Amino acid sequence: MTGTVITLFRKRRRVAALVMLAVAGVLISGLVYAQNSDRAKRVGSQLMCMCNCNQILTQCNHVGCTMSAAMIKELDQRVQTNSSDDLVLQSFVQEFGTKVLASPPAQGFNLLAWMIPGIAFGAGLALVIVVIRQWRRRFELAPAGGPPVSSEMLERARRQADQETDD
Amino acid sequence: MGGGIAAIVTRRPLLIKSARNAGFAVCVLIWLSISSLAYLFVTDNFSVAYVAEHSNKTQPLFFKFAAIWSGQEGSLLFWSFILSIYVFSVLFTYRGKHPELMPYVGVVTAGVQLFFLMISNFVVNPFNVFGSPGAGAAMNFVARADGRGLNPLLEYTEMVIHPPMLYSGYTGFTIPFAFALAALLGRYPGEKWIHLTRRWTMIAWCFQSIGVILGMHWAYVVLGWGGYWGWDPVENASILPWLTGTAFLHSVMMQEKRGMMRVWNVWLVFVTFLLTIFGTTMTRTGLVSSVHAFAQSPVEPWFYAFIGIVFVVCFTAYWRNRDYLRSDNQLDSLASRESSFLFNNLILLVACIAVLSGTLFPVFSRWVQGTQISVGAPFFNKVNIPIGLFLLFLTGVGPLLAWRKTSVESLKRNFGWPALLGIVAGIAGVALGLRNFYVTVCLILCVFVTLTILQEFFRGARVISARTGSNIISSVVQLTLRNTRRYGGYVVHFGIVLIFIGFSGSAFNQDKQMDMPVGAQMEIGPYKLVHQSFDSIPETNYTSEKATIAVDHNGEQTIMLYPERRFYPSNEESGTMVAVYSTLKEDLYVVYAGRSPDTQVPVIHAYLNPLVKWVWLGGIVVVLGTILALVPNQQPVLAFNRATEPIAAGPEQSPAPLPIERRGEP
Numbered sequence: 001m002t003g004t005v006i007t008l009f010r011k012r013r014r015v016a017a018l019v020m021l022a023v024a025g026v027l028i029s030g031l032v033y034a035q036n037s038d039r040a041k042r043v044g045s046q047l048m049c050m051c052n053c054n055q056i057l058t059q060c061n062h063v064g065c066t067m068s069a070a071m072i073k074e075l076d077q078r079v080q081t082n083s084s085d086d087l088v089l090q091s092f093v094q095e096f097g098t099k100v101l102a103s104p105p106a107q108g109f110n111l112l113a114w115m116i117p118g119i120a121f122g123a124g125l126a127l128v129i130v131v132i133r134q135w136r137r138r139f140e141l142a143p144a145g146g147p148p149v150s151s152e153m154l155e156r157a158r159r160q161a162d163q164e165t166d167d
Numbered sequence: 168m169g170g171g172i173a174a175i176v177t178r179r180p181l182l183i184k185s186a187r188n189a190g191f192a193v194c195v196l197i198w199l200s201i202s203s204l205a206y207l208f209v210t211d212n213f214s215v216a217y218v219a220e221h222s223n224k225t226q227p228l229f230f231k232f233a234a235i236w237s238g239q240e241g242s243l244l245f246w247s248f249i250l251s252i253y254v255f256s257v258l259f260t261y262r263g264k265h266p267e268l269m270p271y272v273g274v275v276t277a278g279v280q281l282f283f284l285m286i287s288n289f290v291v292n293p294f295n296v297f298g299s300p301g302a303g304a305a306m307n308f309v310a311r312a313d314g315r316g317l318n319p320l321l322e323y324t325e326m327v328i329h330p331p332m333l334y335s336g337y338t339g340f341t342i343p344f345a346f347a348l349a350a351l352l353g354r355y356p357g358e359k360w361i362h363l364t365r366r367w368t369m370i371a372w373c374f375q376s377i378g379v380i381l382g383m384h385w386a387y388v389v390l391g392w393g394g395y396w397g398w399d400p401v402e403n404a405s406i407l408p409w410l411t412g413t414a415f416l417h418s419v420m421m422q423e424k425r426g427m428m429r430v431w432n433v434w435l436v437f438v439t440f441l442l443t444i445f446g447t448t449m450t451r452t453g454l455v456s457s458v459h460a461f462a463q464s465p466v467e468p469w470f471y472a473f474i475g476i477v478f479v480v481c482f483t484a485y486w487r488n489r490d491y492l493r494s495d496n497q498l499d500s501l502a503s504r505e506s507s508f509l510f511n512n513l514i515l516l517v518a519c520i521a522v523l524s525g526t527l528f529p530v531f532s533r534w535v536q537g538t539q540i541s542v543g544a545p546f547f548n549k550v551n552i553p554i555g556l557f558l559l560f561l562t563g564v565g566p567l568l569a570w571r572k573t574s575v576e577s578l579k580r581n582f583g584w585p586a587l588l589g590i591v592a593g594i595a596g597v598a599l600g601l602r603n604f605y606v607t608v609c610l611i612l613c614v615f616v617t618l619t620i621l622q623e624f625f626r627g628a629r630v631i632s633a634r635t636g637s638n639i640i641s642s643v644v645q646l647t648l649r650n651t652r653r654y655g656g657y658v659v660h661f662g663i664v665l666i667f668i669g670f671s672g673s674a675f676n677q678d679k680q681m682d683m684p685v686g687a688q689m690e691i692g693p694y695k696l697v698h699q700s701f702d703s704i705p706e707t708n709y710t711s712e713k714a715t716i717a718v719d720h721n722g723e724q725t726i727m728l729y730p731e732r733r734f735y736p737s738n739e740e741s742g743t744m745v746a747v748y749s750t751l752k753e754d755l756y757v758v759y760a761g762r763s764p765d766t767q768v769p770v771i772h773a774y775l776n777p778l779v780k781w782v783w784l785g786g787i788v789v790v791l792g793t794i795l796a797l798v799p800n801q802q803p804v805l806a807f808n809r810a811t812e813p814i815a816a817g818p819e820q821s822p823a824p825l826p827i828e829r830r831g832e833p
Contacts, residue, residue, distance in 0.1 A: 099541050102544065112531075114550075116266075116524040116528075118204060128509050132501060138498075145371035
């Protein structure tokens with residue numbers, strides 16, 4: 001009797017282990033489509049995965065992603081219909097909204113995203129120029145002190161300072 | 168904090184000492200607290216919710232420690248812990264010194280500690296326990312049989328080191344911030360606070376660099392998407408204070424040497440600190456979508472309030488004491504080190520604004536247009552590649568310009584050969600088939616910057632060699648040890664060059680994905696991959712599916728790779744284990760991507776990523792250079808050598824000694 005119970009218990013454990021392994025297999029493996037076309041890759045690199053992971057569609061492979069496999073399959077199919085890259089991208093925009101595009105479209109309010117770095121650079125450059133001009137003016141207006149120094153001597157002293165004390 | 172304020176107001180030495188001791192006590196109590204949490208993890212105390220959520224019995228001891236900072240509650244306590252090490256070190260190092268400054272420093276650091284401790288105590292307490300209602304109003308502790316275990320993505324040695332490094336960087340910037348604010352509030356004279364905080368800033372910067380590089384490497388070998396930098400908001404958050412911190416490390420030299428840019432430097436430190444807090448806010452609150460970020464969290468309003476308070480305090484302190492920061496900035500010439508630092512700061516700040524605005528633009532868009540947009544890698548690459556190249560150019564130019572003014576002759580002497588050889592390298596690259604504009608520019612600049620650095624070492628070593636008669640290698644060592652900050656800086660610049668070489672390789676990445684039943688073959692570049700076997704293996708705390716791939720390189724069997732996926736039943740999560748064959752030329756990066764839904768055949772995704780190893784080598788060189796810059800300069804000592812000719816006249820008949828310079832001798 002005891003032997004039968006132990007055998008039953010062992011069998012159940014074995015079955016449970018097999019079931020777990022099978023479940024694990026399904027969960028581990030995820031479901032991925034092999035994506036072969038270079039064009040699909042190129043267009044896919046301009047799209048985001050819509051699972052909210054903030055990753056590029058063709059790069060999204062994170063655990064538990066519910067979207068990327070289906071989107072990549074769809075992308076492959078749409079690319080095979082020979083429509084242009086723009087049309088393929090537009091079809092995704094129609095389905096998911098502008099959020100699906102990896103870069104904001106350069107129009108309307110979204111143009112600002114592209115302009116901010118340029119504006120920052122322009123404004124910063126203007127500021128640097130103003131600052132430099134102001135500092136230069138101060139230098140020119142500053143009273144010279146001490147005995148006159150020849151330009152050769154000054155250059156030699158600068159070179160020496162360059163070589164020995166520079167940091 | 169109260170004691171510190173009282174000490175500042177009353178100026179009583181006993182109160183100052185008491186406030187300092189209170190600072191020590193707070194640090195020791197935080198250490199006790201983190202030790203308690205570590206003990207709870209090690210002893211598998213699953214009555215504590217945080218332990219049960221992030222550990223389990225089968226988890227190796229190593230990862231039980233890593234679990235301390237794997238979740239929101241523990242990571243914020245861990246933040247306080249790292250900060251407490253800095254605060255303790257600062258209070259201890261400067262005990263009894265700088266009595267006008269240190270009470271202010273103590274108050275500022277205590278204020279920051281207070282914020283994080285309030286969060287740990289009242290908002291996300293890592294010591295919360297599971298309870299069930301008992302008799303009357305009593306609650307009974309309930310312990311779970313086992314915990315959920317650590318997130319599998321974090322069960323990786325590098326991930327154990329990466330967060331402490333990054334936190335050490337983030338929290339380390341609190342020290343220069345505290346000194347800057349303290350100097351402003353206390354109107355501490357001169358540039359002394361700059362000298363006091365230089366090393367602390369470099370330590371924080373070094374840790375931040377290590378944290379960022381380790382994070383990149385972890386993303387590369389664990390996340391399995393084939394790259395190391397995806398411009399994810401959390402990645403961006405780590406680079407923002409690094410950029411402003413780098414700007415500060417450069418512009419601070421203008422204040423040290425010339426007393427210039429006092430206002431700018433103070434604000435750079437303030438902004439760097441605010442960005443560290445903002446980065447933490449992004450990570451903790453889910454402000455922007457990220458695969459890294461924690462979900463919506465109760466700490467969000469606290470962080471916003473803290474950022475607001477810090478900004479108001481900084482601005483008020485600046486406004487009330489702005490006359491203290493007044494300096495008589497003068498510029499002798501446009502061709503000078505000073506103007507190169509101005510441009511360096513401009514570019515670093517523009518890079519920071521570009522990354523920050525891109526990261527936050529989806530939020531602005533949601534507010535203004537009511538629609539969600541994405542700002543991903545294509546945007547950041549397009550915007551930041553030119554900025555990065557300009558910065559690389561300045562890395563070569565800046566150090567060779569003299570303070571105050573550089574003559575035309577000096578410009579020719581310093582830049583002539585490096586510029587010429589850089590252009591020759593670019594032409595050679597194009598002749599050999601290089602067709603990518605940015606990569607060609609990068610090649611020219613990498614050659615140019617490397618040669619300018621080598622030239623600097625060579626020229627300095629030649630002078631020492633001529634004076635001491637030592638060989639060139641020993642002269643380079645002497646030169647470096649004589650001015651570690653300068654030459655350590657050059658080593659850091661060389662590390663940046665190596666990193667850029669690595670970045671340029673990404674322009675030539677290839678990848679191939681295909682269904683590969685056992686026996687199938689795939690060719691990518693010079694490699695042939697043969698799928699030899701496929702196994703499902705149950706391990707102690709996970710089950711794995713592993714492919715065995717034989718790799719041939721140009722027809723010769725080179726290596727076996729084992730890409731796998733693991734499933735962790737305790738928390739029902741799985742993780743990728745990438746297999747990488749790495750050489751200086753390229754990485755063969757193989758991922759087991761899962762099974763095909765139609766055929767159930769394993770899908771293998773292989774990438775050929777050129778020059779990736781250079782990024783890691785560059786990172787190591789950057790860190791070594793920073794460590795070198797932290798080493799105190801070796802002082803020259805005078806040794807005496809007998810004169811070769813007797814001196815004719817003089818009271819003493821013995822030959823007069825001639826001093827020669829020796830180093831490292833007593």
